[in-house]
Amino acid sequence: MVVDLEKYFARIGWDGGRAPTLETFRSLHRAHVIGIPFENLDVVAGGVPSLDLDDLQAKLVESSRGGYCFEHNSLFGAVLEQLGFQVTRLSGRVRYGARPGEERPRTHMVLAVEIPGVPGRYLADVGFGGLGALLEPLPMVPGQVNEAGGRRHRLVVEETEGWAPVWVMQAFRGGGWEDQTAFTLDRVPVPDLKLGNWFTATHPRSPFHRLFVQRTFATGHHLLLDTKTVTRTGPDGAVHHEQIEDPDELLRLLESDFGIAPPTGLRLPADAA
Secondary structure (H helix, E strand, C coil): CCCCCHHHHHHHHCCEEEEEEEEHHHHHHHHHHHHEEEHHHHHHHHCCCCCHHHHHHHHCCCCCCCEEEHHHHHHHHHHHHHHHEEEEEEEECCCCCCCCCCCCCCCCEEEEEEEEECCCEEEECCCCCCCCCCCCCCCCCCCCCCEEEEEEEEEECCCCCCCCCEEEEEEECCCCEEEEEEEEECCHHHHHHHHHHHHHHHHCCCCCCCCCEEEEEECCCCEECCEEEEEECCCCCCCCHHHHHHHHHHHHHHHHHHCCCCCCCCCCCCCCC
């Protein structure tokens, strides 16, 4: 199956040209991040999100739903390939929030993208929830700083003895550079990504068993729901926190503020809401 591009473009509110250019790539990446929320309702409900294209289209494109990294980047990678970009799927680790020296499993997915006629590759990641996420693709040039929408990012490379070099995506926050994700450049076949997706959704200690939803807005506002805490961040950096204890109120908030239509009959577990 292929993605219905007309429906996808309508979903993210995009009407640009379809030539596989850097400008197309940048604007598509930004429109996807703003147009489709990050959410893990299927995992919270005890399921494993499907990475099959028909299921991704039904959920992320044709319904008022979102997904997490494996879903977002699987869909976006397929769209880019249909437009003529060359896409390499990679797996990585989330470093944001990790303790010093902690090495987390490969529970993240990113894309390395080549543009016809343009030298080098770009990092694409439309499925990383948080203020440190990319709005636009990042040139895969170590140390080069890229700024988009008030967010600054760069890639650094860590050499490891006997292992492939590790690429680390960093965001400039709080006056310094902060690790967000890390990955290697080994191509990861789809079956291996599905294995990582299953592990992330089913492992009893997976952080995705708690409710985690985020939305980035074109105005520069950012909205995060982490378990029962709603965090609203303005374009000026002002932060407001709100605690919501009522699961029914959380479900209403998903629809009214995040633009997500919760699955019929969804009941949030007590430890997730």
